[in-house]
Amino acid sequence: MRARKAVIIDADRMDRLQIFMLFMLILLLMITMRLFYLQVLNKHIYSSKAEAQHSFVSKIKPKRGEIFLSSEDNIKYPLAINKNYLKLYAVPNLIDNPFEVSEKLAEVLEMDQEIIFNRISKEDDIYEPIKSKLTDDEIEKVNDLDIDGLDFIKETYRYYPNENIGSHLVGFVGYQKDELVGNYGLEGWWEEELKGQELSINAEKDVYGNFITIGERSSGKVENGKDLYLTIDRSIQHFSCRALEESVKEYEALKGSVIVLNPKNGDILAMCNYPDFNPNTYYEVESVGVYNNDATFVSYEPGSVFKAITMAMGLDLDLVSPETTYFDTGGFEVEDYVIKNSDNKAYGNQTMVQVLDESLNTGAAFVAEKVGRKRFLEYAQNFGFGTKTSIELNSESSGDLSNLDRLGKVFLATASYGQGITTTPIQLVMAFGSLVNGGYLYKPRIIKEIVYSDGKREEIESELVQKVISDRTAKQISAMLISVIESGHASLAKVDGYYLGGKTGTA
Numbered sequence: 001m002r003a004r005k006a007v008i009i010d011a012d013r014m015d016r017l018q019i020f021m022l023f024m025l026i027l028l029l030m031i032t033m034r035l036f037y038l039q040v041l042n043k044h045i046y047s048s049k050a051e052a053q054h055s056f057v058s059k060i061k062p063k064r065g066e067i068f069l070s071s072e073d074n075i076k077y078p079l080a081i082n083k084n085y086l087k088l089y090a091v092p093n094l095i096d097n098p099f100e101v102s103e104k105l106a107e108v109l110e111m112d113q114e115i116i117f118n119r120i121s122k123e124d125d126i127y128e129p130i131k132s133k134l135t136d137d138e139i140e141k142v143n144d145l146d147i148d149g150l151d152f153i154k155e156t157y158r159y160y161p162n163e164n165i166g167s168h169l170v171g172f173v174g175y176q177k178d179e180l181v182g183n184y185g186l187e188g189w190w191e192e193e194l195k196g197q198e199l200s201i202n203a204e205k206d207v208y209g210n211f212i213t214i215g216e217r218s219s220g221k222v223e224n225g226k227d228l229y230l231t232i233d234r235s236i237q238h239f240s241c242r243a244l245e246e247s248v249k250e251y252e253a254l255k256g257s258v259i260v261l262n263p264k265n266g267d268i269l270a271m272c273n274y275p276d277f278n279p280n281t282y283y284e285v286e287s288v289g290v291y292n293n294d295a296t297f298v299s300y301e302p303g304s305v306f307k308a309i310t311m312a313m314g315l316d317l318d319l320v321s322p323e324t325t326y327f328d329t330g331g332f333e334v335e336d337y338v339i340k341n342s343d344n345k346a347y348g349n350q351t352m353v354q355v356l357d358e359s360l361n362t363g364a365a366f367v368a369e370k371v372g373r374k375r376f377l378e379y380a381q382n383f384g385f386g387t388k389t390s391i392e393l394n395s396e397s398s399g400d401l402s403n404l405d406r407l408g409k410v411f412l413a414t415a416s417y418g419q420g421i422t423t424t425p426i427q428l429v430m431a432f433g434s435l436v437n438g439g440y441l442y443k444p445r446i447i448k449e450i451v452y453s454d455g456k457r458e459e460i461e462s463e464l465v466q467k468v469i470s471d472r473t474a475k476q477i478s479a480m481l482i483s484v485i486e487s488g489h490a491s492l493a494k495v496d497g498y499y500l501g502g503k504t505g506t507a
Helices: 002-041 043-054 098-109 113-120 136-145 185-189 191-195 234-250 279-284 303-316 352-357 361-371 373-382 409-415 425-436 471-486
Strands: 055-060 067-070 077-090 128-131 150-159 172-176 179-183 199-205 211-219 227-233 256-262 267-274 325-328 331-334 337-340 348-351 440-443 447-451 457-459 463-467
Touching: 067 234, 077 136, 077 185, 098 113, 098 128, 098 136, 113 128, 136 150, 150 172, 172 185, 172 279, 179 185, 179 191, 185 191, 227 234, 234 256, 234 267, 256 425, 303 352, 303 361, 303 373, 303 425, 303 471, 325 361, 331 361, 331 409, 337 361, 337 409, 348 352, 352 361, 352 471, 361 373, 361 409, 373 409, 425 440, 425 471
Parallel strands: 067 227
Antiparallel strands: 055 199, 067 077, 077 128, 077 150, 172 179, 199 211, 227 267, 227 447, 256 267, 325 348, 331 337, 440 463, 447 457
């Protein structure tokens, strides 16, 4: 009996031992899985946390490159520069009466008192920003308050001394998340060149969080941004922008654009749009659509100004001459359609010069029919329509010539006077430049020179795209455009002592 009882006791102990061993095995497995999760699957997270506890990364920002206008006196006229401002900040634990101080600051800074009070009433807080980019008047008034716990710190911001003049041309520098970056215009297109290269310094911290200079490591080097010198002429720019604004207001137009070009080399001398905005306070606009540069961004049906392009095609192919005549009955039949003049009149026997003078739709369709759809499309593309000009500004559209891919003759006829196709103002002005400069199409040049941080200067040469029409054609069409102003619809554009050429058009 005793022997049998002893065996039962041993078996019971063995069961307990097995349960204990199983429990330990499960526990060990759980610990192993947890360690695998922490040390393998999430190694980068905890490594980063550990690194953050004893390492320190500081970035030294470079000076942003500046942008300058051209002038005849060779003086540097800034379009976008860096300007030092003062920021007001508070040390809340040094302010005795937060309510009274917030009341005084709200009046001086024209800010909400509650916002200021919430910032300066935080206990044990040693830094709280109040307002950036203070004016001289605000600085003087804050100093007059003579309040302990208020001080200033210097900050550098982008400053645009011309304000609204050339706003679409230059764009602005604004925040994207926590970084200041260029947006739109030159600031956006040339962001990489303007911002420069920052320097990252990696160093260690001791157990108390103090910076250890020994073993400091740096990544790269500080390189200030490049300065840009533009082809834009300061005087022409100011005059053009003011004249555009006055015209838009006088005629109660929705908006307007102006581009001034030197056709001899493709230099853009002025570029403005209205309505405009102030890049210094870009965030105050009612709609972000105002940031778009319509001179390069907006595609539209150009209307009758395109008749000059159509006429140049016919002249270049020797299909018509300035003296070629056709009889205008007031209607030009194309398939099942009838093309009419804008005034619904018939002009009888007309030369090609008179077609432009009177801006006759029937005459443009007459020339386009002789040119043919295939050649018309080729010429339009050679003039730069349907593709971007690659002007070095943000936001450019290519326009649309797709109607000329359609087989119907009516699409060719309407395109001859600028309907059914779209272009941008910059494409149109470059194409007109080629009409009067001997037939040469240039890429628009807006950057004349780049100056590097080390003083090196890089001149940007004019870039010829191609020769579109012959010298003879260019002379013929130039003379015909002069006739438009001397004898045609654009006589109001006459200036005594000058021969001017142009073409009217309803977009």
